[in-house]
Amino acid sequence: MTNPLPQGATIGxxxxxxxxxxxxxxxxxxxLKTHIFEPGxxxxxxxxxxxxxxxxxxxxxxxxxxxxxxDVITYEFENIPTSALDTLEALKPIHPxxxxxATSQDRLVEKEFLQSLGLNTAPFASxxxxxxxxxxxxxxxxxxxxxxxxxxxxxxxQARLMTPDDTATAHADMAGAPSLLxxxxxxxxxxxxxxxxxxxGDIACFDPGENVHINGILHTTTxxxxxxKGQSTDAVLLAARILNELDYVGVMGVELFxxxxxxxxxxxxxxxxxxxxxxxxxxxxxQFEQHIRAVAGWPLNEGxxxxxxxxxxxIGDDMDRVATLASxxxxxxxxxxxxxxxxxxxxxxxxxxxx
Amino acid sequence: MTNPLPQGATIGxxxxxxxxxxxxxxxxxxxLKTHIFEPGxxxxxxxxxxxxxxxxxxxxxxxxxxxxxxDVITYEFENIPTSALDTLEALKPIHPxxxxxATSQDRLVEKEFLQSLGLNTAPFASxxxxxxxxxxxxxxxxxxxxxxxxxxxxxxxQARLMTPDDTATAHADMAGAPSLLxxxxxxxxxxxxxxxxxxxGDIACFDPGENVHINGILHTTTxxxxxxKGQSTDAVLLAARILNELDYVGVMGVELFxxxxxxxxxxxxxxxxxxxxxxxxxxxxxQFEQHIRAVAGWPLNEGxxxxxxxxxxxIGDDMDRVATLASxxxxxxxxxxxxxxxxxxxxxxxxxxxx
Numbered sequence: 106m107t108n109p110l111p112q113g114a115t116i117g118x119x120x121x122x123x124x125x126x127x128x129x130x131x132x133x134x135x136x137l138k139t140h141i142f143e144p145g146x147x148x149x150x151x152x153x154x155x156x157x158x159x160x161x162x163x164x165x166x167x168x169x170x171x172x173x174x175x176d177v178i179t180y181e182f183e184n185i186p187t188s189a190l191d192t193l194e195a196l197k198p199i200h201p202x203x204x205x206x207a208t209s210q211d212r213l214v215e216k217e218f219l220q221s222l223g224l225n226t227a228p229f230a231s232x233x234x235x236x237x238x239x240x241x242x243x244x245x246x247x248x249x250x251x252x253x254x255x256x257x258x259x260x261x262x263q264a265r266l267m268t269p270d271d272t273a274t275a276h277a278d279m280a281g282a283p284s285l286l287x288x289x290x291x292x293x294x295x296x297x298x299x300x301x302x303x304x305x306g307d308i309a310c311f312d313p314g315e316n317v318h319i320n321g322i323l324h325t326t327t328x329x330x331x332x333x334k335g336q337s338t339d340a341v342l343l344a345a346r347i348l349n350e351l352d353y354v355g356v357m358g359v360e361l362f363x364x365x366x367x368x369x370x371x372x373x374x375x376x377x378x379x380x381x382x383x384x385x386x387x388x389x390x391x392q393f394e395q396h397i398r399a400v401a402g403w404p405l406n407e408g409x410x411x412x413x414x415x416x417x418x419x420i421g422d423d424m425d426r427v428a429t430l431a432s433x434x435x436x437x438x439x440x441x442x443x444x445x446x447x448x449x450x451x452x453x454x455x456x457x458x459x460x
Numbered sequence: 461m462t463n464p465l466p467q468g469a470t471i472g473x474x475x476x477x478x479x480x481x482x483x484x485x486x487x488x489x490x491x492l493k494t495h496i497f498e499p500g501x502x503x504x505x506x507x508x509x510x511x512x513x514x515x516x517x518x519x520x521x522x523x524x525x526x527x528x529x530x531d532v533i534t535y536e537f538e539n540i541p542t543s544a545l546d547t548l549e550a551l552k553p554i555h556p557x558x559x560x561x562a563t564s565q566d567r568l569v570e571k572e573f574l575q576s577l578g579l580n581t582a583p584f585a586s587x588x589x590x591x592x593x594x595x596x597x598x599x600x601x602x603x604x605x606x607x608x609x610x611x612x613x614x615x616x617x618q619a620r621l622m623t624p625d626d627t628a629t630a631h632a633d634m635a636g637a638p639s640l641l642x643x644x645x646x647x648x649x650x651x652x653x654x655x656x657x658x659x660x661g662d663i664a665c666f667d668p669g670e671n672v673h674i675n676g677i678l679h680t681t682t683x684x685x686x687x688x689k690g691q692s693t694d695a696v697l698l699a700a701r702i703l704n705e706l707d708y709v710g711v712m713g714v715e716l717f718x719x720x721x722x723x724x725x726x727x728x729x730x731x732x733x734x735x736x737x738x739x740x741x742x743x744x745x746x747q748f749e750q751h752i753r754a755v756a757g758w759p760l761n762e763g764x765x766x767x768x769x770x771x772x773x774x775i776g777d778d779m780d781r782v783a784t785l786a787s788x789x790x791x792x793x794x795x796x797x798x799x800x801x802x803x804x805x806x807x808x809x810x811x812x813x814x815x
Binding site: 109113126130386 | 464467468481484485488489490491492493494506507508509510741744745753758759761762764766767779783786787789790791792793794795796797798799808811813
């Protein structure tokens with residue numbers, strides 16, 4: 106697909122959560138429709154999509170039917186089963202590509218990829234067995250974090266080792282899953298770059314945002330981030346290097362630790378990213394539309410910021426504050442329409458214009 | 461309904477065009493769903509709505525079924541058949557109310573209402589017969605415009621009388637429809653106020669925008685408008701007076717002529733308005749969300765503007781410019797996903813941030 110998708114074309118989105126929902130809204134601004142593929146009932150993205158398929162990722166007939174109705178396929182999460190991708194890829198283009206997905210799905214592969222580009226990462230070692238873990242602690246040291254290589258998000262699938270005494274407990278926590286030991290990085294703060302690459306290889310990055318996490322879940326993103334001009338430039342160039350190397354099409358979130366010795370790449374996500382939600386009220390074209398533009402073969406927007414913003418996630422019982430938040434000046438609500446409020450569940454976010 | 465609608469509630473929208481489409485998107489930001497009622501197939505609003513009913517406005521069963529699935533009803537256009545409103549109103553609340561609709565549906569009733577509030581209008585006279593028209597020309601003078609009292613939009617249903625010689629032709633153009641002769645107003649420019657009133661009687665107005673029409677269709681809206689501070693205040697107060705008098709709930713577009721003698725009210729529309737599309741990229745909460753907030757019993761946003769904007773409508777073949785527009789910096793596209801490009805048809809708009 107080299108031409109931009111025309112009016113009325115349909116973008117297939119794997120995953121029906123809040124990211125799919127906001128992608129669907131963005132697609133509508135460009136005159137494009139969306140078709141959501143999601144195993145769960147009443148997905149948030151379904152409220153604003155033209156079509157929904159409710160089926161599991163191993164339902165080949167459903168995947169085939171889905172692919173037949175769409176012009177291009179993208180996704181809102183990186184843990185899509187390989188077999189589903191195999192089925193879909195034979196039928197329609199998928200952006201971002203398989204290599205980006207495969208790289209980000211496995212923390213070990215991701216770290217090795219980043220190092221191959223000459224980028225700095227936390228010290229790490231692969232851990233499959235208890236012996237591996239003992240050896241890893243020798244090389245990486247403690248404190249450290251043991252993480253499953255796959256399927257971790259929002260701090261899940263992780264165990265901290267403050268001293269080597271925690272070895273057995275941490276290993277047991279992984280329940281035999283292939284893992285990675287990561288050394289602690291002494292960073293002052295975390296920032297992320299929301300970067301986009303189009304089908305012509307054009308790249309546009311939004312200004313880096315500064316992230317604060319609580320209990321392993323993103324709490325706020327603030328732009329502009331506390332970065333020197335040089336650090337901002339480094340962050341953007343580094344993100345661009347990742348995108349180019351992967352021949353990437355779409356938006357990527359790249360998380361970086363800021364240290365006195367420079368920027369260290371924590372991880373990247375091959376999709377729109379929670380730390381990019383501020384763009385909805387800080388930029389003329391947000392990360393969701395930027396992703397749709399890339400996937401649909403449209404030109405990217407330059408990504409310029411018109412306002413300073415702090416994004417705050419609304420998690421679980423934070424929803425009790427909605428009535429108050431709705432009355433705050435300079436504050437935009439973005440609620441996800443989820444059926445049920447659960448502890449730790451991302452229910453929405455607010456963007457506050459601060460300048 | 462005094463409490464704000466909760467997450468997952470459904471707003472019924474009569475009409476499935478671009479206004480319904482953008483209302484639906486706005487509802488999603490508040491965690492609300494929409495159900496579109498529209499006689500035409502493949503309505504633009506349907507691409508981003510949770511439910512669609514395709515039925516005519518005289519289909520009582522369809523109207524009843526629609527009402528059963530929604531918590532409150534609103535509309536994107538003012539020419540809704542009375543019988544449909546009768547059916548719906550017995551089942552669910554409708555905002556804005558019937559009086560606002562009835563007043564705006566009839567140019568004569570509207571003008572008399574505005575005059576009863578002490579607001580200035582163009583000189584006018586009711587015209588049902590050729591004799592009426594002759595008498596009207598004596599009182600109003602020429603040049604003047606003969607307009608049908610009902611169902612006019614975008615310059616349709618209008619005939620100009622440059623001199624009394626045009627009487628017969630103009631009268632024939634109306635094809636017997638009850639009409640109104642309006643005298644010309646010597647105005648320097650047109651502005652509009654997008655005003656909102658909530659269920660608690662709270663009012664919030666966006667900054668007035670300056671409108672330029674081509675061939676009777678809105679071409680651009682620019683904010684800030686060319687108005688003195690006093691004129692801006694007058695415009696906003698005047699709009700508030702209309703809303704209060706009608707005990708209005710929702711967003712209203714009020715069109716005003718600027719003259720050396722002060723502001724003259726042209727007309728108002730009891731709905732979101734084309735001249736308010738600039739708010740999508742100029743304000744943290746746009747006119748569509750403001751309308752949904754009002755209709756859903758939520759607090760209004762103050763309506764503050766963070767950027768200067770020029771909105772330009774994309775009409776008919778303007779769609780050929782989309783590829784170019786997509787590459788312009790500081791420019792947001794809003795395309796309506798309409799099936800077919802037609803001459804004079806509103807296909808989308810762009811908002812350009814100018815400061």
